[in-house]
Amino acid sequence: MGFQRYLNRESKDRDLAEEIQSHLAHEVDANLARGLSEAEARRRARLRFGNPRTVRERVWIYRSLPMMDGIFRDLRDAWRSLRKTKGLTIVALLVIALGIGVNTAVFSVVNTVLLQPLPYPDPHSLMRLVLFTPQRTLDGASVPEFNLWRQQTSVLRDVAGYDTGGAGLNLTGGDHPMQVQGVHVTHDYFTLFGAPVIAGRTFTEEEDSPHGGNVVVLSYGLWKQRFGGDTKIVGQTLPIDNTPYLVVGIIGPSFVSDNPADVWLPFQFDLNSQDMAHYFRVSARLQPGVTIEQANAQLKLASDQFRRLKPNAIGRQNHYGVFPLKEWMTGDTRTPLLVLLCAVGLVLLIACANVANLLLAKASGRQREFATRAALGAGRWQIIRQLLAESLLLSLSGGLLGLLLGYASVRLLLNVNTGSLPRVGENGMALALDMRVLFFTLGVSVLTGILFGLVPAVSASRTNLVASLNESSSRTGSGSRSVNFRSVLVITEIALALILVIGSTLLIRTYLKLQGVDPGFDTHNTLTMAMSISGDRFQASAPVDQIIRQGTERIKTIPGVVEAAAGNGLPLQGAFGVPFDIVGRSKGNAPSTGSTGYYSVSANFFEALKIPLLRGRTFTDRDNASAPGVVIINETLAKQYWPHGDPLRDRIQKAPGAGPPFTEPPRQVIGIIGDTRDGGLNRDPFPAIYIPLAQMPDGETALNSRIAPLWWIVRTNGDPHAVVAQVTAALRESTGGLPVAHIRTMDEIDSLMVSRERFNMLLLTVFGASGLLLAAAGIYGLMAFSVEQRTQELGIRMAMGAQTSHLRNMVLRQGMMLTIIGVVAGIAASFWLTRFLASFLFGVEKWDPLAFLLTPLLLSAVALAATWIPAVRATRVDPITALRFE
Amino acid sequence: MARNKTQDAGEILQGTLDLLILRTLILGPAHGHTIARSIESTSENALEVEQGSLYPALHRLEDRGLVASEWGVSDNNRRAKFYRLTAKGRKELAAATGRWRRMTRAIGLILGESNG
Structure with a gap:
């Protein structure tokens, strides 16, 4: 058989026509030979053969795939029908494009952040090493822990430690000193992530041990930018903080590191170290065939061993384990993204209901068309199929439009604000429009087309043939059932829109509350910047103290500067944690009195930030x-540990029992200052202590200098941006050429703190507003339709002397009835649904009365406005025209 | 739009037209008109070929590769499309003839005809 049956139908048909002609000619010849007259011979030949067209049709149909033919015909008809009602088609198209667009937008983010595998070989076996505690899971690591995990070779391999490159490094030498991100890694790091080496090599195990020498691996970006992509740099030295480092290798451009890095340096751990400070993270691969459960079981055993060796290291209920790296990186974005996906799902449902409504209105004007088709032999399925073709054509074009719209808008949005989402790259550049997104949009489009097309199609196909053809007025024929159904759709739209609007109101309120949170200091007119002091020069407290004294003195001479200070951390940014004892106080069974955040700060630190002093004195x-x-404590620490006593009479022992580099005598509490929100604006302040930087043990300063930059704080009496150039110049001069980075005002940091909340709020507000608009359009459409259908009735009422206000109110009442039902349903659903928003809320109850009272009112007002126009139109009905109307 | 027609004695049983066409073509290439006439005259005018079915059947056979066609000139000096049996067609004719014989014999046995 083969496919040739379906090919060249047209030419084969011409061939057949000719063949039939030939047949008839032969028949005529035969008839003539029998002695018939020419005319009779022709007549009989035609009579004998029958209708040639029927024969051709039979062959034509035999050569056709009825399915395909039907689909093409349906699509052609659909195209014609859609073009006939241009206005409606455009509105429907826009509504669908909006609905599908927002879905594509959110899905492309979900795809990039949650669905795409990590860009490393065999990404599923990558694990983060963590400590499970009954409350939370922590991923900080210390050298003894790293050493312990490294030994679990039965379940783990390529165990690698790396930090976040917090301190930054200074590329000195040349005319332009430059601060770069230097990430410290152990030598297995590159093997673990399969980093491609394009020149040279990575660190050897020897280079990664103490006294392994100064070596560095360059990133592709830095190599191109600073060394013009010249491979000769490998084997040469590079001055970092005035120390020569041997460049051993260059990593390829395809490698995306967890934390952005310009250069990698070996950690050079002393594996015999007993230092339990957590200042890096550890990832590893599961050995082939080992499950997460098996790894966790093994690590639990290792935890027990570790506890016997170091009794105070980890609590009795805590134990080590592994956590899939991707889930660890995306963990806290999962729920927000899924909530957003649900929200856009609601928008799409509203859009569907809206388009279904439009198509129902259109279908009710086409009763006679369908009846005629049915009378000509179209089956019910054929009519449904034709209408479905229309809606699919609509939804697929809308989907294509939505794909472009959604992708463009989400790129734009992420460009403005990445909402601190992981994995989306800088300004959302990593957002991919891949097959998964395309299939998602295609699937959603088809589903949407069926969803909004099926109801009108089925209801249209139920046309009562005789009634529709006979009835002169199609306006009253099937009106009421269609209106009933459309009312249900509008009620659904209103309910869904209300859910969205309540959700966005809760998020707006959360955002406003966060904005209203007092961070505990004055964020205005405050400039901050980071200086890397990781060089050998700053391995003790005195030189650090010295550059701070010199620097602040220089800065204070700049006009417009009021105060200057420095410290190893900034408020709002989190702090190092440390255990402490209150001297002379019993600590029971616990290893220490408690733990607290700590900052080492310069004099005038509190004055520069305007953190209020509550008691005692500042440094x-x-x-x-x-x-x-001496030590200063914050209010939370004072309240927590001295509910009755006077902290100023006590002394604090920081890091009791810590090893030699951290050993220090107890400190006298000399002051209590106000709390700052350091764990985030939405968290209660945590206990914190402040220590003069000059009094820090040298060993601790050396560690701090290596893992975190020195933060400078400059208070100005005008716009802080105005003094940036002078401050950076002053600092460079006073410190012997050290550059600064991360120059930001405290207001900017403050607004970064709430960027995730702003992102969520903005998106949900856009979705809520879209839903509200669509619902308003829906109720407007229905009421306008209903008024038009009832023109005759209204005309009669008017002729009988009905008041215009009465007619208007009648329509309004009908519209508001639908609204109220929708609102009640929406409130009920929201009561149940807002629980899923609970974790995003701050300072707002999930059943916030304001949101639950105000939003329904707002929505009702919008619905009232949408109903008003058709209602007024009802009063303008001219009785004469109305009665003549068809 | 099916017409209701009483079963005519001369009407060819469904599915047997193909067989008859193939059998006719074993004598040599022929065009549609000749085929119809040949079937009718060979059956002593007992069978009447519904000419409307003849051409769909021919095209079907051609698609199955049982016959091949080409345009030529007929005895009347008219252009006509000539069909000829292919090798595949010959095989099919043998098989179909066998099937037909077995079936008519079986039906004859049931109907109780002694010399079927």
Whole structure:
């Protein structure tokens, strides 16, 4: 058989026509030979053969795939029908494009962040090493822990430690010193992530051990930018913080590191170290065939061993384990993204209901068309199929439009604000429009087309043939059932829109509350910047203290500067944690009195940030290395540990029992200052202590200098941006050429803190507004339709002397009835649904009365406005025209 | 739009037209008109070929590769499309003839005809 049966139908048909002609000619010849007259011979030949067209049709149909033919015909008809009602088609198209667009937008983010595998070989076996505690899971690591995990070779391989490159490094030498991100890694790091080496090599195990020498691996970006892509740099030295480093290798451009890095340096751990400070993270691969459960079981055993060796290291209920790296990286974005996906799903449902409504209105005007088709022999399925073709054509074109719209808008949005989403790259550049997104949009489009097309199609196909053809007025024929159904659709739209609007109101309120949170200091007119002090020069407290004194003095001479200070951390940014004892107080069974965040700060730190002093005094220049040890505590610590007593009479022992580099005598509490929100604006302040930087043990300063930058704080009396150039110049001069980075005002940091909340709020507000608009359009459409259908009735009422206000109210009442039902349903659903928003809310109850009262009112007002126009139109009906109307 | 027609004795049983066409073509290439006439005259005018079915049947056979066609000139000096049996067609004719014989014999046995 083959496919040739379906090919060249037209030419084969011409061939057949000719063949039939030939047949008839032969028949005529035969008839003539029998002695018939020419005319009779022709007549009989035609009579004998029958209708040639029927024969051709039979062959034509035999050569056709009825399915395909039907589909083409349906699509052609659909195209014609859609073009006939241009206005409606365009509105429907826009509504669908909006609905599908927002879905594509959110899905493309979900795809990039949650669905795409990590860009490393065999990404599923990559694990983050963590500590499970009954409350939370932590991923900080210390050298003894790293060493312990490294030994679990039965379940883990390529165990690698790496930090976040927090401190930054100074590429010195040349005319332009430059601060770069240097990430410290252990030598297995590159093997673990399969980093491609394009020149040279990565670190050897020897280079990664203490005294392994100064070596560095360059990133592709830095290599291109600073060294013009010249491979000769491998084997040469590079001055970092005035120390020569040997460049051993260059990593290829395809490698995306967890934290952006310009250069990689070996950690050079002393694996015998007993230092339990957590200052890096560890990832590893599961050995082939090992499951997560098996790895966790093994690590639990290892935790017990570890606890016997170091009794105070981890709590009795805590144990080590592994956590899939991708889930770890995306963990806290999962729920928000899924909530957003649900929200856009609601928008799409509203859009569907809206388009279904439009198509129902259109279908009710086409009763006679369908009846005629049915009378000509079209089956019910054929009519449904034709209408479905229309809606699919509509939804697929809308989907294509939505794909472009959604993708463009989400790129734009992420360009403005990435909402601190992981994996979307800088400004959302990593957002991919891949097959998965395309299939998603295609699937959603088809589903949408069926969803909004099926109801009108089925209801249209139920046409009562005789009634529709006979009835002169199609306006009253099937009106009421269609209106009933459309009412249900509008009620659904209103309910769904209300859910969205309540959700976005809750998020707006959350955002406003967060904005209203007092961070505990004055964020205005405050400039901050980071300086890397990781060089050998700053491995003790005195030189650090010295550059701070010199720097602040220089800065303070700049006009417009009011105060200057420095510290190893900034408020709002989190702090290092440390255990502490209150001298002379019993600590029961616990290893220490408690734990607290700590900052080492310069004099005038509190003055520069305007953190209020509650009692005692702040630090001065006299609190130096030779003066007695002092400490300032925050209000939370004071309240928590001295509910009745007076902290100023007590002394605090920081890091009791820590190893030699951290050993220090107890410190006298000299002041209590106000709390700052350091764990985030939505968290309660945590306990914190402040120590004069000059009094820090050298070993601790050395560690801090290596893992975190020194933060400078400059308070100005005008716009802080105005002094940036002078401040950076002053700092470079006073520190011997050290550059600064991360120059931001405290207001900018403050707004970064709420960027995720702003992102969620903005998106949900856009979705809520879209839903509201669509619902308003829906109720407007229905009421306008209903008024038009009832023109005759209204005309009669008017002729009988009905008041215009009465007619208007009648329509309004009908519209508001639908609204109220929808609102009640929406409130009920929201009561149940807002629980899923609970984790995003701050300072707002999930059943916030304001949201649950105000939003329905707002929505009702919008619905009232949408109903008003058709209602007024009802009063303008001219009785004469109305009665003549068809 | 099916017409209701009483079963005519001369009407060819469904499915047997193909067989008859193939059998006719074993004598040599022929065009549609000749085929119809040949079937009718060979059956002593007992069978009447519904000419409307003849051409769909021919095209079907051609698609199955049982016959091949080409345009030529007929005895009357008219252009006509000539069909000829292919090798595949010959095989099919043998098989179909066998099937037909077995079936008529079986039907004859049931109907109780002694010399079927």
